[in-house]
Amino acid sequence: MTRSLTGRWAAPARPVWEEPPGRAGLLAKGLLLAAACLAVLVPLWIVVVTSLSTKKAITEAGGLVVVPRDLTLIAYQELLGGGQVTRAAVVSVLVTLAGTVFSMTVSILCAYGLSRPGSLGHRFILLALMATMFFGAGLIPTYLLVQTLGLTDTYLALILPSAVSVFNILVLRGFFMGISPELVDSARIDGAGDLRILWTIVMPLSRAVIAVITLFYAVGYWSAWFNASIYLSDQNMMPLQNVLIQLVQKQEIPVGLGQAVRAGNLSGLAVQMAVMVLALLPVAVLSPFVQKHFRKGMLTGAVKG
Amino acid sequence: MSTLDTEAAEPAAQAPGVRTRRRAGNRDRKSDRHRSRTDGRVPLGRRLRRDRTLLLMTVPALVLVVVFNYVPILGNVVAFQDYDPYVSTNGITAMLESPWVGLAQFERVFADPWFWHAVENTFVLFLLQLVLFFPVPIALALLVNSVLRPRLRAVVQAVLYLPHFFSWVLVITVFQQILGGAGIIAQTLRQHGHEGFDLMTDPAVFKFLVTAEGIWKDAGWGVIVFLAALAAVNQDLYEAAAMDGAGRWRRMWHVTLPALRPVIALLLVLRVGDALTVGFEQLLLQRDAVGPGAAEVLDTFVWWTGLRSQDFSYAAAAGLIKGVVGLVLVLSANKVAHLMGEQGVYRK
Numbered sequence: 001m002t003r004s005l006t007g008r009w010a011a012p013a014r015p016v017w018e019e020p021p022g023r024a025g026l027l028a029k030g031l032l033l034a035a036a037c038l039a040v041l042v043p044l045w046i047v048v049v050t051s052l053s054t055k056k057a058i059t060e061a062g063g064l065v066v067v068p069r070d071l072t073l074i075a076y077q078e079l080l081g082g083g084q085v086t087r088a089a090v091v092s093v094l095v096t097l098a099g100t101v102f103s104m105t106v107s108i109l110c111a112y113g114l115s116r117p118g119s120l121g122h123r124f125i126l127l128a129l130m131a132t133m134f135f136g137a138g139l140i141p142t143y144l145l146v147q148t149l150g151l152t153d154t155y156l157a158l159i160l161p162s163a164v165s166v167f168n169i170l171v172l173r174g175f176f177m178g179i180s181p182e183l184v185d186s187a188r189i190d191g192a193g194d195l196r197i198l199w200t201i202v203m204p205l206s207r208a209v210i211a212v213i214t215l216f217y218a219v220g221y222w223s224a225w226f227n228a229s230i231y232l233s234d235q236n237m238m239p240l241q242n243v244l245i246q247l248v249q250k251q252e253i254p255v256g257l258g259q260a261v262r263a264g265n266l267s268g269l270a271v272q273m274a275v276m277v278l279a280l281l282p283v284a285v286l287s288p289f290v291q292k293h294f295r296k297g298m299l300t301g302a303v304k305g
Numbered sequence: 306m307s308t309l310d311t312e313a314a315e316p317a318a319q320a321p322g323v324r325t326r327r328r329a330g331n332r333d334r335k336s337d338r339h340r341s342r343t344d345g346r347v348p349l350g351r352r353l354r355r356d357r358t359l360l361l362m363t364v365p366a367l368v369l370v371v372v373f374n375y376v377p378i379l380g381n382v383v384a385f386q387d388y389d390p391y392v393s394t395n396g397i398t399a400m401l402e403s404p405w406v407g408l409a410q411f412e413r414v415f416a417d418p419w420f421w422h423a424v425e426n427t428f429v430l431f432l433l434q435l436v437l438f439f440p441v442p443i444a445l446a447l448l449v450n451s452v453l454r455p456r457l458r459a460v461v462q463a464v465l466y467l468p469h470f471f472s473w474v475l476v477i478t479v480f481q482q483i484l485g486g487a488g489i490i491a492q493t494l495r496q497h498g499h500e501g502f503d504l505m506t507d508p509a510v511f512k513f514l515v516t517a518e519g520i521w522k523d524a525g526w527g528v529i530v531f532l533a534a535l536a537a538v539n540q541d542l543y544e545a546a547a548m549d550g551a552g553r554w555r556r557m558w559h560v561t562l563p564a565l566r567p568v569i570a571l572l573l574v575l576r577v578g579d580a581l582t583v584g585f586e587q588l589l590l591q592r593d594a595v596g597p598g599a600a601e602v603l604d605t606f607v608w609w610t611g612l613r614s615q616d617f618s619y620a621a622a623a624g625l626i627k628g629v630v631g632l633v634l635v636l637s638a639n640k641v642a643h644l645m646g647e648q649g650v651y652r653k
Contacts, residue, residue: 040465287463
């Protein structure tokens, strides 16, 4: 049965001492794994299919659509043709890009600055950073601070308070410290400064962990809605997640689409599902590419396995 | 001292003969004591000049952490005041001008039945998550680990990791589409002449719902740590056990589980230390639908009293209680781990 499967799809040989699995065991295992995967995939399937369905298909199905029929992109055309959702998507993309670049710059610099053993004050700084993992200042004082700094109603309020994750810095630092010191020292003898060493030696060697941490930061910014909900008051500034809360939880139709929903071929439900797809698409597309590095990124310098 | 003990990853010693200007104090690192002595001989001014760039590199992150993690700690003084944001134009002068009330806010908090209700909900949710959520990643890891085909395994992992990267808004919306009043299950039931239902707004099952959402989102992601621990198990142990006649299950019991024990203990300690945090965003998003009776936990209580009712001092007092109890929990959980002979979150 496995003869047709070749390469990485094929099962590797079992060690001789291991008894071959029984049929019932294999079946139970397969069913459990399939159930776990379907629990993730089926809801996503329903959301995607419904977002692509016409009003007619949705009415016939009595709501959510499981079996695709009459597929159309009309919901996406309406949503991305300008208006509330387009603006929110642009806001989310820009905040995510700017925030991720900023967070990565700050974190990589700090991680490298702390990665040379024996440098002045690195233990003290490390302790000061790590102590924040054990306590939080609390929601109210943080809110009052952001207000006092005049960040409310600016996009900086969505970036600065959550810009640094100490955990991410520790992971980066752990990885940087694993890089051969001979390499770094020989560059130093050749006259390279720290910034140059970081840019030309350390960063190219750390691509895996940088990819993982970039994904972590980007997902953080993309998924965030709470800071926007307390620091922003202008509805036109809201990022995509906050608009999604309005649309789906409160069952509203995006501003300006009411007419199209009442008269045309567009279903309100399809619009809601399309906003969900927009919100999950970047994450669902990007994270599998970084997947093979997760273990390295998660475990270097973090939980030592 | 370092937690996640990164020090161990330090390069052991530098190649002999490589003597650089900057690392002068670092040539000989046989022991910590030795190092500090050599370092001590380099005058502070020279060390400062030597490590100037490194120090400067840490400044941006340090400034952000100080401003957004340390400075707000001082802001907790409003818990001992009757803080009025409108007494002055900015938060700091308003703090200086607001009247001091001593522990009056704390007395109010402790006399508030809603506070104790939030405490109870937090505790019940923590226990539910511990019993129902915590074992799932371990079981899933054993299951995934038994998949031998590399490509199939990668696909399964990709699918299981995916929900971790979804926002809580998305996760809850997905659950709404499945289990809500207009969800696919209620919809199908109605089409076949049964009565529909709405699990999303039912206070009776809400805590189980919250736990289920947590499992859907993060159980797959939790597998990573256990898979790494499983990969580190010496395969000879399995062979030796098999030679001694241990079957599949006994090998799992006597070889696999002992190998996972340190990781399980560590994660358990982390979870208990973080017991008061049971999913702030997740609960806040559902608070309106199901009502505060079932959904109010300590974090949402602080949010509601502070940011919604604008009773800043009262909310800050409640938040401070949570923060202090939380800190005590982390430190004691860690202590217990040490007593049990495990590594804990940080080392002394």
